[in-house]
Amino acid sequence: MLAFENDYSRAAHPAILEALERTSENLYSGYGSDEICASAKERIKAACGSPDADVWFLVGGTQANQVVIDAITPAWAGVVAVESGHPNVHEAGAIEYAGHKVLTLPHHNGLMDARELDDYCATFYADANHEHMVFPGCVYISLPTEYGTMYTKAELEALAAVAHKYDMPLFVDGARLGYGLTATGCDITLSDLAAIADVFYIGGTKVGAMFGEAVVFTRGNTPKHFLTLIKQHGALLAKGWLLGLQFDTLFTDDLYLRIARNANVAADCIRAALREKGYTLTFDAPTNQIFVTLDRPTIERLERDVRLGFMEKADDTHTVMRICTSWSTTDEQVDQLIALL
Amino acid sequence: MLAFENDYSRAAHPAILEALERTSENLYSGYGSDEICASAKERIKAACGSPDADVWFLVGGTQANQVVIDAITPAWAGVVAVESGHPNVHEAGAIEYAGHKVLTLPHHNGLMDARELDDYCATFYADANHEHMVFPGCVYISLPTEYGTMYTKAELEALAAVAHKYDMPLFVDGARLGYGLTATGCDITLSDLAAIADVFYIGGTKVGAMFGEAVVFTRGNTPKHFLTLIKQHGALLAKGWLLGLQFDTLFTDDLYLRIARNANVAADCIRAALREKGYTLTFDAPTNQIFVTLDRPTIERLERDVRLGFMEKADDTHTVMRICTSWSTTDEQVDQLIALL
Amino acid sequence: MLAFENDYSRAAHPAILEALERTSENLYSGYGSDEICASAKERIKAACGSPDADVWFLVGGTQANQVVIDAITPAWAGVVAVESGHPNVHEAGAIEYAGHKVLTLPHHNGLMDARELDDYCATFYADANHEHMVFPGCVYISLPTEYGTMYTKAELEALAAVAHKYDMPLFVDGARLGYGLTATGCDITLSDLAAIADVFYIGGTKVGAMFGEAVVFTRGNTPKHFLTLIKQHGALLAKGWLLGLQFDTLFTDDLYLRIARNANVAADCIRAALREKGYTLTFDAPTNQIFVTLDRPTIERLERDVRLGFMEKADDTHTVMRICTSWSTTDEQVDQLIALL
Amino acid sequence: MLAFENDYSRAAHPAILEALERTSENLYSGYGSDEICASAKERIKAACGSPDADVWFLVGGTQANQVVIDAITPAWAGVVAVESGHPNVHEAGAIEYAGHKVLTLPHHNGLMDARELDDYCATFYADANHEHMVFPGCVYISLPTEYGTMYTKAELEALAAVAHKYDMPLFVDGARLGYGLTATGCDITLSDLAAIADVFYIGGTKVGAMFGEAVVFTRGNTPKHFLTLIKQHGALLAKGWLLGLQFDTLFTDDLYLRIARNANVAADCIRAALREKGYTLTFDAPTNQIFVTLDRPTIERLERDVRLGFMEKADDTHTVMRICTSWSTTDEQVDQLIALL
The missing domain is CATH 3.40.640.10 (Type I PLP-dependent aspartate aminotransferase-like (Major domain))
Known part of the structure; x- marks a missing residue:
């Protein structure tokens, strides 16, 4: 997972x-x-x-x-x-x-x-x-x-x-x-x-x-x-x-700053992939927290393989979810996540 | 006054x-x-x-x-x-x-x-x-x-x-x-x-x-x-x-209720007079507080003879003022106020 | 009373x-x-x-x-x-x-x-x-x-x-x-x-x-x-x-000071009477509160005619009681109290 | 030290x-x-x-x-x-x-x-x-x-x-x-x-x-x-x-209890040594804190080699000091301390 x-x-x-x-x-x-x-x-x-x-x-x-x-x-x-x-x-x-x-x-x-x-x-x-x-x-x-x-x-x-x-x-x-x-x-x-x-x-x-x-x-x-x-x-x-x-x-x-930067590099990659695949980034945040508005089937599909954070309901059929990288996120994890998107 | x-x-x-x-x-x-x-x-x-x-x-x-x-x-x-x-x-x-x-x-x-x-x-x-x-x-x-x-x-x-x-x-x-x-x-x-x-x-x-x-x-x-x-x-x-x-x-x-009612009778009279004279009641409040949106010249004119309460600015040229009656308000005071409107 | x-x-x-x-x-x-x-x-x-x-x-x-x-x-x-x-x-x-x-x-x-x-x-x-x-x-x-x-x-x-x-x-x-x-x-x-x-x-x-x-x-x-x-x-x-x-x-x-003094004059009279009659003043307080250590029979006798304040128990048979004068205490009330002591 | x-x-x-x-x-x-x-x-x-x-x-x-x-x-x-x-x-x-x-x-x-x-x-x-x-x-x-x-x-x-x-x-x-x-x-x-x-x-x-x-x-x-x-x-x-x-x-x-006991074993040894050497234990405490009343020269002598805790002044010439063992105290440390007493 x-x-x-x-x-x-x-x-x-x-x-x-x-x-x-x-x-x-x-x-x-x-x-x-x-x-x-x-x-x-x-x-x-x-x-x-x-x-x-x-x-x-x-x-x-x-x-x-x-x-x-x-x-x-x-x-x-x-x-x-x-x-x-x-x-x-x-x-x-x-x-x-x-x-x-x-x-x-x-x-x-x-x-x-x-x-x-x-x-x-x-x-x-x-x-x-x-x-x-x-x-x-x-x-x-x-x-x-x-x-x-x-x-x-x-x-x-x-x-x-x-x-x-x-x-x-x-x-x-x-x-x-x-x-x-x-x-x-x-x-x-x-x-x-x-x-x-x-x-x-x-x-x-x-x-x-x-x-x-x-x-x-x-x-x-x-x-x-x-x-x-x-x-x-x-x-x-x-x-x-x-x-x-x-x-x-x-x-x-x-x-401190070196390991922090790692999270942003990972987040930037994920953001690029999300945009490329047509996902809606909820707002333009440049740091390690990525907010993306997803419909229920997408959330269900993703959550079979990856734990995401819940942010808030967007409307009756969409939810804002959080993808959060950290100092310890690896390239491999990023690649695995992107493959799932 | x-x-x-x-x-x-x-x-x-x-x-x-x-x-x-x-x-x-x-x-x-x-x-x-x-x-x-x-x-x-x-x-x-x-x-x-x-x-x-x-x-x-x-x-x-x-x-x-x-x-x-x-x-x-x-x-x-x-x-x-x-x-x-x-x-x-x-x-x-x-x-x-x-x-x-x-x-x-x-x-x-x-x-x-x-x-x-x-x-x-x-x-x-x-x-x-x-x-x-x-x-x-x-x-x-x-x-x-x-x-x-x-x-x-x-x-x-x-x-x-x-x-x-x-x-x-x-x-x-x-x-x-x-x-x-x-x-x-x-x-x-x-x-x-x-x-x-x-x-x-x-x-x-x-x-x-x-x-x-x-x-x-x-x-x-x-x-x-x-x-x-x-x-x-x-x-x-x-x-x-x-x-x-x-x-x-x-x-x-x-x-308690008898003297309270006195304030409302007075307020109802004032509200009727305000409406009759074309004033804008800020909202439809039935009790002893009357809120009226006034322009500056009107406020200045009234405040020569009567003390009003300040509620809030409505826009650049208007202010919501409060006319407040009480258990002790007299018919004479009401008449005097109405005459000033 | x-x-x-x-x-x-x-x-x-x-x-x-x-x-x-x-x-x-x-x-x-x-x-x-x-x-x-x-x-x-x-x-x-x-x-x-x-x-x-x-x-x-x-x-x-x-x-x-x-x-x-x-x-x-x-x-x-x-x-x-x-x-x-x-x-x-x-x-x-x-x-x-x-x-x-x-x-x-x-x-x-x-x-x-x-x-x-x-x-x-x-x-x-x-x-x-x-x-x-x-x-x-x-x-x-x-x-x-x-x-x-x-x-x-x-x-x-x-x-x-x-x-x-x-x-x-x-x-x-x-x-x-x-x-x-x-x-x-x-x-x-x-x-x-x-x-x-x-x-x-x-x-x-x-x-x-x-x-x-x-x-x-x-x-x-x-x-x-x-x-x-x-x-x-x-x-x-x-x-x-x-x-x-x-x-x-x-x-x-x-x-303020004139009416306050009245209480002290009254209290001084009561203190003098207490001392004269052999009562024990609990401590030497010069103001309108008089503390006196009394045995139970005395308390019961006094409380038939006068309301006193309770301060604290002194020992198994004695209690510290408070006699309190005020700006409104009259000479007559003082005399009545002294007569009861 | x-x-x-x-x-x-x-x-x-x-x-x-x-x-x-x-x-x-x-x-x-x-x-x-x-x-x-x-x-x-x-x-x-x-x-x-x-x-x-x-x-x-x-x-x-x-x-x-x-x-x-x-x-x-x-x-x-x-x-x-x-x-x-x-x-x-x-x-x-x-x-x-x-x-x-x-x-x-x-x-x-x-x-x-x-x-x-x-x-x-x-x-x-x-x-x-x-x-x-x-x-x-x-x-x-x-x-x-x-x-x-x-x-x-x-x-x-x-x-x-x-x-x-x-x-x-x-x-x-x-x-x-x-x-x-x-x-x-x-x-x-x-x-x-x-x-x-x-x-x-x-x-x-x-x-x-x-x-x-x-x-x-x-x-x-x-x-x-x-x-x-x-x-x-x-x-x-x-x-x-x-x-x-x-x-x-x-x-x-x-x-938890095993390592705690170690501190008490050490403290018991130190207490026994203190008693044997004529020191005054301040009170009879059986746990890892030992309180001992010492005069100034003794404190000065001891503190050249060992850090003690200050508890409170006992009188003008004596102080209650604390000797505190812990889960990590070793037999060697205890022996060294006893040798210093």
Whole structure:
């Protein structure tokens, strides 16, 4: 059975398992106070070209969203996100559990529009009753989005400019950041992102790690007593060096971006084949998630041999399905899938 | 200066101030454990035709929404409301502060559609990922709505049926309940409401009281230790009998509905005059809130003599303004306003 | 039946009811944006000798504690209070509901000791694991305390000094502030309090008002968007001028302190009589709450004619009972009580 | 440098790393819905002798405490724990962040006394004002305690009986459960624990796993929609099988208890040596944590060669230090340490 249903179904890149094996008899101090975490942080700061950045390691994406949004959003405010944003839909209310409203904008294939953000804020502050309402307090976007789509560097800068105009930090969820930065046509580098966003994270769980997200506060703007806030959210890993070890490995010899690119090369091949065979790509997403609108017989035929992801119903007879490649997808798997299409 | 900008700008109905004066030298036990509260509760239960109901007195509407929604919504769930619903827009995030997401449906002149509610829930439970999402846990509507519109009894029953189908209590915000129940064309009685809704409140603040909302759990379904939950929200009034006294007065000799009707009679007159003079009523609302779309010169002319409420911009040259009558509006004030139109 | 069980069992001072009657046909704008609130705030600032102070009106004491503590305590921190403090014992967990731990010190007849506060903080910061613990974030005391006891001005200054040493605001719960400031031997004035504390409130509910607590941020240090925070806690009264009206009355011609003093005069008489008759005063409290340790037969005898408050069991045969005077206690009631002792 | 400062400074038992390596090329479905988790759950249920138990895997201890306590404690209630309990001291307020007060009892070398628990609850319910207070809603203990001490089976049963008398579930934190169950003199088995407690967890992080705590609801009493609650707390691991894999390994061939016992054998040797050499054991704890009161010169001498844990200051010249063995402590390390004493 071929598996293209998601990008988090294999344990970790071999280099990470080797690093784990290699260090397994060593003893490290707890809670991220070890030398491997220190090394990993330095490597990430270097890769970001941000000597003033602070790097923190968390275990998972929803956890990172909850901890970071709660830490950077004032008590009187909410987080602005597009309706399809992960915290608005697929985090079981983790943000509201932390006391903050998710203020939603329409999405455009998953993307937020800077002008719409500006209009939203302008309308808010112009409303005579706005003190009875939830203030827009920070901006959340994901790169790439839930639909695999990407911002251009100019779009990202425009969003940051609007966010800062209204005194909001821009937070970028990078659960699949590697797949975004290495997508065909992407004009954003890690350094660009660090220069533009106020805080973002580099997703490990979906890009080669067993688990782990590296949160980067880009300009010495870590919230006060952030370690305590992490602990308070139950998010502080006792053996913190296991997080450091994975990111230290991923940020050695550019491994993170190299293995991410592999997924995009595979996805580009599959997209080309789909187009050639007359399939309808649901939207033009350049990253490792391919969305394709299929009728039921086609889905049934394909699912005999390959696991696909379910996205949403398109109409009474069609469904949007997801084909997801990953750092571990092989040429052979791609060829097998294309043969089935 | 005429004042039609809202329905909460005068202290209280004279009968309430008289009752306060009459009892002002008496001593009562605290926190609602007094005999006046007991009497008021009995009167309300009788007016509702609900011997099994439990009645609780809170100070204000946002407080009532926060305390009730938090008490009846499970931890894994949110409250379903229309986008224009008060808790979604004008409560500064009080529901999210209490840890619950407001799950929104489109509104139709402020009203929720039972079929859309059903579709929402059906789609939710059909989603393979719904355990990662916020469950619909209770249904919030207001009667009348933010736009002054009313449900029919059949619509209310349909909403309750859908709510119960998905194991959700139906909660009705009655901040302006009196103005709803006495509106021209309303086919819902207080008894009907008590029979249909699981919990609702009878608004005092806007209908003759200094302050106070009487929360009615209609079938012995008060949440466990509700007094403690009220206290925990900082919502337990020390001199609780002041709440009881007001509702005891309002529910003696049908005062509540009688004074509410006065506002609707006044509003009906104004609506007739507006139509006659060719004004555009923004939507067909039968209660004490009249929404009218005006151009700027008209607004400026009117606002020389009368205070109106701002609702929202309609387009570049028009604004939706609110004319709001109340229990205390006099025929003379109505005539003066009509003369100005 | 004589009533000495608490100080909140009568509606309000006649001057307040008269003011209410006098203004009852006027129309005011909502949510505290009216001219009476403005006047009341000016009077309070003048009485405090604090032109830079900001004054806010809330409805009740637990509400004030919850809203203020939540607003001034950082996310990583808790509020330091004595074990007997109201938020720690009698607020149904309102502070924890708001997400903050109550960090407790031992009490000394209800009082906090500045040296113990200093030791607590010093020990906290010296603990190598303190980043895994709840930081002390603000200091809560009450004046007078739960036991009716009072700080001296020097003790208050010492507490403020320690609080500020560790970067914590000092918050003083003044639910019975009038009874404290006018107690025999009290060397603290309202101006002193405003100069020493960072935020405090002037209790109205127990000192002549129907309801209401006037929160004073003493040095232009109101938390950002405090109105929105109040709304978010469900604590914003629609007819805010009802709060302003009461405090405007209480702070005209020194009414607040004059009527408070009445309670202390009465309490001093009762205390003298108790001592003379050989009763055991439980502790030396100079304010309107008298605590006396009684055996069961005495309690039963007294309770035939007078309602007393229950405080706590002293031992198997004795109970600490509370005799509570108020602004409305008359000489005749005092004489009747003394005759019964 | 010898390392005896804690039991979580080595990655994992070799058998776990081997299992990880062995399965590293396999693909598994996410969020714990895989076959390895299913297998691990069955093994744990079998080890507990509890076919009706439900098993859930979380990443860490504070997270487990927060998620479980929040799920089993009613909104009006708090969790009863001893003052030295981990959630009360070392979780940065994670429980209060979740809205619940920690209600504290005195500890006796870390242990809760069943009679004191009973008295606490009896006093609470006898208090006429208890509806204004935080109800005792569940009981938290740890096995072994923060001080390494153990309950007897009879003590555990007594605590459960009192908890159930007041309608509270008994929750047992087993972060070091293996070290408790295999301690010399322990008369509690895993089956006993499953029969007595309502919910407990089997600590993996400190007993051989890289990370992970297996939460066991012992009688089909899993809170409704617990998966959603886990997600809402940001605690749902994407690659859930990594948790399953570790517990599947630990509960194969009794590995968990076998490696735990190793730590106790080592600790018993060290304790015997300490006693023989005249050291003062701070309290009589039979598990892998040894607490010893040392003067400064001794500490300085030892710390030249061995890392010890700091517990607390005993007096001006003595400090309580912790010597902690683990599943990976070797005979050679024990001999080296003893030679240094």
